[in-house]
Amino acid sequence: MIDTLIQGILLGGYYAVIACGLSFMFFVMRIINLAHGSLAVASGYGLWLLASKFGIPPFAGLLIVLPVMAAVGWLLQRYLLDRSARGGALLPILTTFGLAIVIDNLLFEQFGADTRSLAPFIGSLSYDSWELPGGIYVGKLAVLMMATAIALLGGLQLFLSRFALGRAIRATAEDPDTAGLVGIDARKVNAFAAAIAMVTVGIAGAFLGMRATFDPYSGGPQLLFAFEAAVIGGAGSLWGTLIGGVVLGLAQSLGAQFHPQGFLIGGHVAFLLALFARLFLTGVPIVSRARIGKIRLFLRSKT
Amino acid sequence: MRALANDISIERWTRSSRLALSTMGAVLCLLALAPLVLGAGAVDRMTALFVYVILAAMWNALAGYGGLVSVGQQVFFGLGAYFTIRLADAGLNPFLSLFAAALITGAISLPLSLFMLRLKGGEFAIGMWVISALTHMLVNLDRLIQGETGTSLISLNVYDSSTRRAVIYWLALASMAALLGALFALLRSRTGAAIQAIRDNEDAAAAVGVHVIGTKRLLFVLAAFGIAVAGGLWLASATTFQPKTYFSVQWTAYMIFMVLVGGIGKFEGAILGAVLFFIIETFFGALGVWYLIGLGATAVIFSLYLPRGLWGEIERRFDLQLLPVGYRLKLPGPTKIQWKQ
Numbered sequence: 001m002i003d004t005l006i007q008g009i010l011l012g013g014y015y016a017v018i019a020c021g022l023s024f025m026f027f028v029m030r031i032i033n034l035a036h037g038s039l040a041v042a043s044g045y046g047l048w049l050l051a052s053k054f055g056i057p058p059f060a061g062l063l064i065v066l067p068v069m070a071a072v073g074w075l076l077q078r079y080l081l082d083r084s085a086r087g088g089a090l091l092p093i094l095t096t097f098g099l100a101i102v103i104d105n106l107l108f109e110q111f112g113a114d115t116r117s118l119a120p121f122i123g124s125l126s127y128d129s130w131e132l133p134g135g136i137y138v139g140k141l142a143v144l145m146m147a148t149a150i151a152l153l154g155g156l157q158l159f160l161s162r163f164a165l166g167r168a169i170r171a172t173a174e175d176p177d178t179a180g181l182v183g184i185d186a187r188k189v190n191a192f193a194a195a196i197a198m199v200t201v202g203i204a205g206a207f208l209g210m211r212a213t214f215d216p217y218s219g220g221p222q223l224l225f226a227f228e229a230a231v232i233g234g235a236g237s238l239w240g241t242l243i244g245g246v247v248l249g250l251a252q253s254l255g256a257q258f259h260p261q262g263f264l265i266g267g268h269v270a271f272l273l274a275l276f277a278r279l280f281l282t283g284v285p286i287v288s289r290a291r292i293g294k295i296r297l298f299l300r301s302k303t
Numbered sequence: 304m305r306a307l308a309n310d311i312s313i314e315r316w317t318r319s320s321r322l323a324l325s326t327m328g329a330v331l332c333l334l335a336l337a338p339l340v341l342g343a344g345a346v347d348r349m350t351a352l353f354v355y356v357i358l359a360a361m362w363n364a365l366a367g368y369g370g371l372v373s374v375g376q377q378v379f380f381g382l383g384a385y386f387t388i389r390l391a392d393a394g395l396n397p398f399l400s401l402f403a404a405a406l407i408t409g410a411i412s413l414p415l416s417l418f419m420l421r422l423k424g425g426e427f428a429i430g431m432w433v434i435s436a437l438t439h440m441l442v443n444l445d446r447l448i449q450g451e452t453g454t455s456l457i458s459l460n461v462y463d464s465s466t467r468r469a470v471i472y473w474l475a476l477a478s479m480a481a482l483l484g485a486l487f488a489l490l491r492s493r494t495g496a497a498i499q500a501i502r503d504n505e506d507a508a509a510a511v512g513v514h515v516i517g518t519k520r521l522l523f524v525l526a527a528f529g530i531a532v533a534g535g536l537w538l539a540s541a542t543t544f545q546p547k548t549y550f551s552v553q554w555t556a557y558m559i560f561m562v563l564v565g566g567i568g569k570f571e572g573a574i575l576g577a578v579l580f581f582i583i584e585t586f587f588g589a590l591g592v593w594y595l596i597g598l599g600a601t602a603v604i605f606s607l608y609l610p611r612g613l614w615g616e617i618e619r620r621f622d623l624q625l626l627p628v629g630y631r632l633k634l635p636g637p638t639k640i641q642w643k644q
Contacts (some may be wrong), residue, residue: 098603
C-alpha cells in the first residue's frame with residue numbers, strides 16, 4: 001500500500017512536468033493548446049530518432065531537441081495562435097485541434113504504428129531504484145522526474161518574479177493593453193512565453209519516452225493527463241500543477257490496484273471530483289472567475 | 304414582409320429561399336426513392352452521408368449557435384450505439400432500440416449539462432473529452448461488450464440484407480430530415496432569436512433578458528440526442544460495435560472539419576460542409592494518413608483565414624440566404640444592406 005502511494009506521488013512528477021506548460025500558456029495567453037500532447041510525443045520521437053539513428057543518448061539529444069521546441073513554440077505563437085486568438089476565444093481551440101491531427105498523422109506517416117521507447121537508450125536508469133528502509137523501492141527515473149518538476153516550477157517562478165522578461169510576461173497576462181502602454185510588445189512577449197512552454201513540453205516528451213512507450217497517437221491521452229493535472233491544481237497556478245499532478249498520479253495508482261482498467265478510470269474520476277468540488281462547493285467558476293482573482297491566485301501560489 | 308415607414312420593410316422569406324426550401328423538399332422525395340434504383344454500395348454510402356449531415360448540424364448547433372466547442376461529442380455517438388446494443392440484447396426490436404437509445408442518451412446529457420455547462424471555452428472542450436474517455440472505459444467494463452473486442456447487433460440478422468439496408472437508409476434519411484427540420488424550426492422560433500443573440504454576444508444577450516444557461520442546455524441536449532441517433536444509425540449500418548471506433552475522437556475531428564469548412568454558425572453551412580466532406584472522403588479516403596493530414600491542415604487553414612467558412616463567404620459576397628433563420632431589412636432604392644444573418 002505504501003509502495004503504491006509512493007509510486008503514485010512520484011508519477012505526479014511526470015504529470016506536473018507535462019501540465020506546467022499547458023498551465024503556463026493558459027495563464028499568459030488564455031489559450032488551451034490542444035496540440036500540447038502531440039507536441040510532447042513529437043519531441044519524444046525527435047529524441048528517439050537522434051538516439052536510434054545517430055547514437056546520441058536522449059539526455060544529450062535534449063540539447064538539440066529543446067532549442068528546436070523553443071523555436072517551434074515561437075513560430076506557433078507568431079503564425080498560428082496569435083492570428084487565431086484575434087478571431088475570438090473559440091478559434092484557437094479549433095486551430096490547435098486541427099494542428100494535433102496534422103502532427104499525429106505526420107508522425108504515423110513517418111514512424112508507423114510501432115510503439116517506441118527511449119528506455120533502451122538510457123542504460124540502467126529506466127529500471128534502477130533505491131531501496132528505502134522497510135523494503136520499499138523508489139525508481140531513480142521517477143525521482144529524477146519529480147526533482148525536474150520541482151526545479152522547473154521553481155525556475156519558472158524565479159523567472160517570472162525576478163527577471164524583466166518574466167515580469168513583462170506577467171504584465172501581459174494581466175492586461176496586454178496596459179502592458180503595451182508601458183512599452184511591452186505583447187506579441188513578442190507571448191511568443192517568448194510559448195517558446196518557454198514548448199521547452200517544458202520537450203522535457204515532458206523525453207520523460208514520456210523514458211518511463212513508458214509511445215506511439216503516434218499517444219498525444220491525445222497525454223493532453224488529457226496534462227489538462228487533468230492542471231485543472232485539479234487550479235488552472236493557471238504554477239505550484240498547483242504539482243499538487244494536481246500528485247493527486248492525479250495517486251488516483252491512477254490506487255485505481256490500478258482495484259481493476260486493470262482502474263488506472264485511467266481513477267484519474268478521470270479524481271479529475272471530475274476535483275471539478276465538482278470546485279464548481280459546487282466553493283462556487284468559483286474556473287475560467288469565468290474575474291481576471292484579477294486569477295492573477296491573485298497565481299501570485300499567492302508562489303508565496 | 305412587413306412594411307415600415309419610408310418604404311423600409313423587414314422580410315424573412317425571399318424568392319431564392321422559397322425556391323431553396325421547395326428544392327430541398329423535392330430532393331428529399333427523390334432521395335426517398337433512391338434505394339429502389341441504387342446499388343447496395345451506393346445505398347450504404349448515402350446512409351453515411353445522412354449520418355455526416357446529422358453530426359455536422361448537431362455540432363454546429365452546439366458550437367456555432369451555443370458557442371460551446373466540444374471535442375468530446377463522440378461520447379454521445381458511442382453511447383447511442385452502446386445503448387442500442389444493450390436494449391437490443393434485452394429483446395427490444397433493433398430499430399426501436401436505436402431511437403430509445405438516443406432518448407436515453409439525451410436524458411443522460413441533461414444532468415451532465417448541469418455540470419459541464421459551468422465550464423467555459425477550452426475547459427469545456429477538453430472536459431467533454433475527459434467525459435468521453437471515462438465513458439469509453441466504463442462501457443468497456445460491460446461484459447456484454449467484451450472490452451475492446453466488441454460485439455455486434457445480432458438481432459438485425461432476422462432481416463434479409465436488402466430489406467435491412469433499405470430500412471436503415473430510410474431511417475437515416477428520415478432522422479436527418481426530422482433533426483434538420485427541428486433545428487430549423489427551433490432557430491426560427493422565439494428561442495431561436497435567443498440562440499442567435501447568444502451566438503453574436505453572450506453578455507449582451509444576457510443583458511436584454513435572454514436566459515443564457517437554459518438556452519445552452521437546450522442546445523446541449525438536442526446535440527446529444529441527435530448525435531446519439533447518428534451513432535445508432537452507424538451501428539445499424541456497420542452492425543459491429545467496437546468501443547474504440549465509436550468513442551474515437553476522430554468523430555469530433557470530422558464534425559469540426561465539416562462545420563469549419565461549411566461555415567460555423569450557419570444553418571446551410573453545416574449541410575454544405577457535410578456534403579463536401581462526403582465527397583472528399585469518397586475520392587481521397589483511400590489515401591489513409593495523408594487524407595487525415597489534409598483534413599487537419601484544412602481545418603487549421605480555414606480557422607485562420609476563412610473562419611466564416613465557405614457558406615459565410617457565399618452569404619457575404621452574394622447576399623444569399625437559402626434557409627433563412629433570421630430577418631433582413633430591405634431598403635428602397637439601390638442601397639443594399641450587408642446583413643449579418
